[in-house]
Amino acid sequence: MTRSLAAPVGIDTNDRERIEATVDFIRTHDTDGVLAAMVPDLTAADHAAIAEHCRFAHAAVLVFPSELSAVAATLETFDLVASANQPSTVVRGRLALRHGLSEDRLPVQILRARVGAADGTLCEIEVFVLVDAPPKVVAAERATAAEAHLALDTGPVDDLTLTGLRALFTGAGKLRADGGGYSPHEDSTVLYFACIGTRTCSYRRLELRVPGHRPHVLSTHLDESEDPAHRLLRQLTGAWTTQALAVAADLGIADRLAATPGLPVAELAAQTGTDCAALTRLMRYLVDLEVVRTHDAGYELTDTGALLARESDRTLRSIASLYGGAFYESFGALGFAIRTGTTAFDHHFGRHHFDYFAAEPERAALFDSAMAASAAIFGQIGHLMDTTSATTVVDVGGGSGELLARVLSGNPGLRGILFERDSTLDRARATFAEADCASRCDLVGGDFFTTDVPSEGDIYLLSRVLHDWNDDDCRTILRSCAAAMSAHARLYVIERLLPESSSRSLVPAWDLHMLCNVGGRERSRDHYGALAASAGLEVVGADALPLGFAMLCVRHVTGCGPSDED
Template sequence: MTRSLAVPSRMDSIDSERFGAAVRFVRTHDTAAVLAEMLPELTAAEHAAVAGHCTFAHTAVLVFPEDAGELDKLFTAHGLVPVADGPSTVVRRRLAVRHGVRDDRLPVRIVRADIPAADGNDCEIEVFVLMGEHDQIAAAERADSAESHLALATGEIDDITLNGLRAVLTGRGKMRSDGGGYNPHEDATILYFACTSGRALSYRRLELHVAGHHPEVLGTHLGETQESGHRLLRLLTGAWTTQALAVTAELGIADRLAVAPGLPVAELATLTGTDSDALGRLLRYLHDLEVVEPAGPGFALTDTGALLANEREHSLHALARLYGGAFYESFGALDFAVRTGNTAFDEHFGRHHFEYFAADPKRAALFDSAMAASAAIFGRVGHLIDTAAAHTVVDVGGGNGELLARVLSVNPELRGVLFERESTLDRARVTFERADVAGRCELVAGDFFGTAVPSGSDIYLLSRVLHDWADAECDAILRRCAAAMTADAQLYIIERLLPEDDSRSLTPAWDLHMLCNVGGRERTTTQFRELLGAVGLEITTCDELPLGFALLRVRHTRTAR
């Protein structure tokens, strides 16, 4: 529904109120107070680091007086004397883009007045002024207050320091890039940031006013800036991205580019059995996704795109095909999962995904390859587990044996046991033979719901198993593991961890995936502690792994020993 905006004939009371609020804010805040209000997620040390480079500089408002006399009255009413008046570059361009007019038709000026901050340091109110017949723009801007903000100012700093400040603000500070520009009249680079949290704030935008011209940093910042509609369209077309990546893997496009970067598109089309024009259009989209980059007469894979090639170490080729195949189909029934709490995959395909993939050798092989595609997390595990007094390691539900093979490879003194369903063991034999550890590994057929876990081992592995199941099934699995473990045995769990707070993470996406496709869930560390505590186990350490995973080291609780 279109919002009806009243069009005032003279300076609106909203302008006066915002002007007064900006003046009061300066008089009651200093740098520390501004940082505490705008960046509450930062630690005291991080606040001090930011304050070491920045100081509270001004508040800013946009007003629409009918003439200069009205503006003078506004300053006089608050005991202020304008000390600077110059043309605006950045805000004028922002208004022009937002309202679809030429910026040379928006004579925006900046008028400033000095105000001491709460700590007595020099500060200002910065007033963007647009006079003339701009009633529709004025009405919209008064409704949205898109240009009101606080500013931190830096002195002369280098690009490394400036990039560090940006990283803090957009990282732990949880702000997003929100435009900016270079103002040649002031020789200053302006970077805007917008608050992404839902908390109530006096101001939701922050300006970093940086002395000098920093074109590379500004270019990066503007590249990360997206209007709300732009951001939503990017999100809405995420399904197109999934399919583009899956097709690039499925049709061997990435494999060809891996061995022949810069191949002409027509030649690449011939080699991959694709239409030259259509392939060119796909490659243009992949370039926008930073998966390929121009090279010679064609394109080459970026470091990201190289992971789509099948023979690349740590390749995600199989994962791309899986996510663009059966899981892509089942996500079309996500509404069913959200409405009922039941698994959309089962609803769409008529059976659980374990049964679906096991029923067809090609599908089973793809699934195993996709699960092994996250092998980047496995390399460190063999070094992180404590093998000092260990002789045997049991991988419970270890799939095709990729993890166990890697652990045995870096720990030649260990013997291994793979505990898996009979249907998977043949593929595991191939894995162990390829890794030259078959002579040190025993394969035991079983189901951790109906078969006792092999007992008496020193180390147990449970990798990406618990997230497949609800709490009741996890309790049963963990009880069987606890029963098999001696008093001094160690259990190592590999899972993605949900953040305990609202920190950004890969894991919420996989949590929704587990709801839609598997019937399980991702969990926080606290939730894992509760599951483990119920069966007499406790977490002793937690190590971070690549791709958002963690390695939990678990033992029997002292009271249980």
């Protein structure tokens, strides 16, 4: 137990109490305890894997005495002997960035003292000391305790192992990269991580300290780290990013750079009919977005930028145009959707988005192209389906047929039925003809609210249909499918799934999009399970797909489905 004594001269009670709390934490924790507190979402196996390479090294606190010797005297009251002070490189830089001050005005020193951890191993208390600090710095840092952290030391690991440790912390561990640096005084690289969600532990940051200079890993880590103000400004300017990408797609910039890498801006401007000076400014922004990079006297596409080219196998060009067009306009009325719970698209354009896009051939073609591009994201889902004994696949509400065409192309023994509105079937014919499977696919006009779903299927598909509708409509759709399905038939539902926990995901953004622009919603697996149950169906399996999607396998509840003779 620590001893409560009066604070030595030169250090106030606040700072002394912070030092005391830090000493107490070290004496009551070990490596396992630190991992349990800081990364509770990792499994026991993950904790064991980290512990193979890391150990609890120190707990740190930042204090503001009037003289450095007061900190050493304070440590002595806990029977601790301070080491010689050293200058801090990393914390000094973090403070300077956070408070907009020159590093010269923040001469941070470090004092260390050995403290026994709960398992008997020797750890350290690391006290960052800033003497006579500017009052605004003292007030802000005491309010946030941003530099108080726990640290793990690694042994002489290679960069591959270090990258793996980072991936555990920032992935399932739900920590965020939060700066770092190289300390020449100690010849060590430090990587900081910040907690995103709630933690039982009062410490909000974790440091990983590695021997030697690790420039490649450090560079990656720093690229993922952002100052909060920088992060907020980047998020606030997200609309600029959307428009820049949409304009680049609409001008065909990616198509021209795909054909001629290194194309000079003057020639690119001439080909796109744009002002050269203005295009130069757009290209500079696209470099910052890592969509293009400089090449010879001009620019070339990155892997990300290549997805904006029309001829890319995974082109997202039409999605960029859609998100930068009508959906961009309607999202400006998001506040209306939040206040009323109704769709902003309908409010802005005066009609539902299905009616809006169906009203003109050009709009309909853009929407169908965007949906087809999204289908390409899924990859070869036909290989994930159980096609044993199956002969016919029915795609319910399958749009222009892109997904069904992919399934049929990957399974030559299957026939297909596309069940869609009559207005879409002409575009679907072109899709099946291009995929050379038109002879194996029947096109049936209708909709799942007023027309019986075809009953010939062994496999049924509902791809990105249910998220367009409220729960009552979803129940109607699922009951229509259930009525058409024989006892042995399977229904595959493809949707983005909301995460069941606080893990980071793309899906909450699309959930907001569905509220604002469509009137539907994204759901969790359990939510879809409940909807399926209301139709006499059950979710019996799930396969993860890219970008937050999943394919749920749904069947009649055992003993409750229609007989094959019905």
